[in-house]
Amino acid sequence: MKFEKRPLSFCSVLCTCFFLLGVSQAQQSQPAGQGQPAAPPRRGFVDAPNTLPYDLLLTHGHVIDAKNHVDKVTDVAIKDGLIARVGDNLNSKDAAKTIDVTGYYVTPGLIDLHMHVYATPGEKNSYAGDNSIWPDGFTFRNGVTTGVDAGSSGWRNFPDFKEHVIDRSETRVLAMLNIVGAGMRPNGIEQNLDDMDGAATGQMALKYPGVIVGVKSAHFTGPEWKPYDEAVKAGNIADIPVMIDYGSRRIERPLYDLLATHLRKGDIYTHAFSGHRGEQDSTTLKASAAMLIGRKRGIYFDAGTGGGSFAWSVAIPLLQNGFPPDSLSTDLHIDSMNSGTKDMLNVADKFLAMGQSLQTVIQEVTWNPAQEIRQPQLGNLSVGSPADVAVLSEEQGKFGFADMYNTKLMGDTKLICQLTVRSGKIVYDLNGISMDMWNEPASSDPKLSPHWTTFRLRSFGTARPPVQAPATKK
Ligand SMILES: [Zn+2]
Numbered sequence: 001m002k003f004e005k006r007p008l009s010f011c012s013v014l015c016t017c018f019f020l021l022g023v024s025q026a027q028q029s030q031p032a033g034q035g036q037p038a039a040p041p042r043r044g045f046v047d048a049p050n051t052l053p054y055d056l057l058l059t060h061g062h063v064i065d066a067k068n069h070v071d072k073v074t075d076v077a078i079k080d081g082l083i084a085r086v087g088d089n090l091n092s093k094d095a096a097k098t099i100d101v102t103g104y105y106v107t108p109g110l111i112d113l114h115m116h117v118y119a120t121p122g123e124k125n126s127y128a129g130d131n132s133i134w135p136d137g138f139t140f141r142n143g144v145t146t147g148v149d150a151g152s153s154g155w156r157n158f159p160d161f162k163e164h165v166i167d168r169s170e171t172r173v174l175a176m177l178n179i180v181g182a183g184m185r186p187n188g189i190e191q192n193l194d195d196m197d198g199a200a201t202g203q204m205a206l207k208y209p210g211v212i213v214g215v216k217s218a219h220f221t222g223p224e225w226k227p228y229d230e231a232v233k234a235g236n237i238a239d240i241p242v243m244i245d246y247g248s249r250r251i252e253r254p255l256y257d258l259l260a261t262h263l264r265k266g267d268i269y270t271h272a273f274s275g276h277r278g279e280q281d282s283t284t285l286k287a288s289a290a291m292l293i294g295r296k297r298g299i300y301f302d303a304g305t306g307g308g309s310f311a312w313s314v315a316i317p318l319l320q321n322g323f324p325p326d327s328l329s330t331d332l333h334i335d336s337m338n339s340g341t342k343d344m345l346n347v348a349d350k351f352l353a354m355g356q357s358l359q360t361v362i363q364e365v366t367w368n369p370a371q372e373i374r375q376p377q378l379g380n381l382s383v384g385s386p387a388d389v390a391v392l393s394e395e396q397g398k399f400g401f402a403d404m405y406n407t408k409l410m411g412d413t414k415l416i417c418q419l420t421v422r423s424g425k426i427v428y429d430l431n432g433i434s435m436d437m438w439n440e441p442a443s444s445d446p447k448l449s450p451h452w453t454t455f456r457l458r459s460f461g462t463a464r465p466p467v468q469a470p471a472t473k474k
Helices: 010-030 157-163 198-207 226-238 255-262 289-296 312-322 344-353 356-365 367-372 446-451
Strands: 054-065 070-079 082-086 093-101 105-108 109-113 144-154 172-178 212-217 241-246 388-402 408-422 425-429
Touching: 054 082, 054 356, 054 388, 054 446, 093 446, 105 356, 109 367, 144 157, 144 212, 144 388, 144 408, 172 198, 198 212, 198 226, 212 226, 226 241, 226 255, 255 289, 312 425, 344 356, 344 388, 344 408, 344 446, 356 367
Parallel strands: 054 093, 054 105, 109 144, 144 172, 172 212, 212 241
Antiparallel strands: 054 070, 070 082, 105 388, 388 408, 408 425
């Protein structure tokens, strides 16, 4: 059980206490976490009560849970959407469904801190529109159970975003509000200083605690400090962090000043390895003085690799010289989904290829981002936490990983998501490890299946035909 010392751990004890104070009340009434909607129910299920102690039991997996310092082969039991127990030799007779995950890693569901998923408005060249992607098509197959939309909507269009995407997605979608009221949109809309209203943004965030988890500024090209200072104003009103994409590099607003004075402890600087705005010292190639003062002050650094925000020539020297990220994220949108970034596990693979341990990388996609957005019920496998779980395998081979300049770093490990559990139910199963062979009888009571899977056992309400075929070789 060894975890590399991470910048976040300096304050984790203090932060945890602070979180507990703020969260305990909300959790008493809403155990699934601060008013966040549960995944919408699938059709066609009759919910027979499960009197067994557990709904789903994952046995013999290598559990990596950074918050609880677990890094060993053990079992994870789930009941009523929550983690019920983590421990050795749990009995499969106590669970409606048991899956042997020997040889796989079992981690908290991944959190992608930076995505763009406000796809519905259909506006051209707009992150509140065509540039966004639908979350469920990209999350579960990567073990991601929580995706944070980083500023695609602002306070004016957040209700529309919530109604059309957040409330209809099986992924737990959280949001950072753009400081621009009209959101992340083209034709000068997102540059409009007059629509950057910290008070209105903060007030909207107060209406949706636990769903709006931050404030975002992005892509700003002007010399003014207003976008950042208004974002902080909103953050102070709603007591949430701000995330900064620092836009164009301007001599009038040096990165050092942003990180030394304008941002607060606990705010988030994304695109940390782009090199676009002075993240790297041009002489030593190490992290710049701005980055060092930011880290010293407790600002978090997020990867947000995106379409044009990750360069090997920046990331490798920074990591080699002691400047790892606090969190990994994709900045997923219609360009980054097929170019260098691809998906969350590909981002994780890149940091493995740079020499980070699997334990560290898992921490950077689970417990660290949960702390950054102050949602300490997520990103861990504590008893009582929402049962969001990823089951991952490691493929060994020769793999190339791309950056924004179409250059690559070779690595020998690729993570594959085998199974994803969201709020206690299987939502993705790549190789059918939860499933019975087609020509063998059911190994668990089908009536109890709604307790552990979202998959319909029968299509169109018909029963599975009796097994008649001769047994074939498995
Ligand atoms: Zn982005």
